[in-house]
Amino acid sequence: MKIYIYILLLIFTGCSAKNNAQHNIAVAAQNDNIKEVVQEPQSQNIEVDYMNFDEQNRQDIMLAYGTLLDDANVNAWAKGTEANLVGKILISQATFNKIANEISQYIRDFRKIDGKISIYYQVKEKVVYQGKY
Incomplete structure (x- = not known):
């Protein structure tokens, strides 16, 4: 019985680690998009300075x-x-x-x-x- 519990525990921890990795990749991609949006207006104002x-x-x-x-x-x-x-x-x-x-x-x-x-x-x-x- 203990063997089944350990097997189920390993399966659940493996699945949760896989989901966390996918979540981290999605959050990183989202942060990159936000940084790009924030940086766009700065590039438009450079011409006026000169x-x-x-x-x-x-x-x-x-x-x-x-x-x-x-x-x-x-x-x-x-x-x-x-x-x-x-x-x-x-x-x-x-x-x-x-x-x-x-x-x-x-x-x-x-x-x-x-x-x-x-x-x-x-x-x-x-x-x-x-x-x-």
Whole structure:
């Protein structure tokens, strides 16, 4: 009778050790997936660290107004800051004023500067609207 009990005991311990090994492998794989998810956002922010103010402003303006604009260039000169916007379509003066006010406020906040910003809007290499905001 004792032999049967020892045999059953060995079978149960062998099965439980096998299940623990499978469980440990599954947990390790799960932890690897979690580490990958956590590390992804860090790799997306690396580009921003190496951008200067002009490049960062250009990227942010294109993200906000990419449906209306083909390109946006922001340059800081000794005489002031200017933004050149290249549009896909011709927009109204009211729309330009709204966009120009928002962009100039963003640039002033981002660069922590005072004063007006010259903004030019061109379509097909012709300046359509311009102003200081």
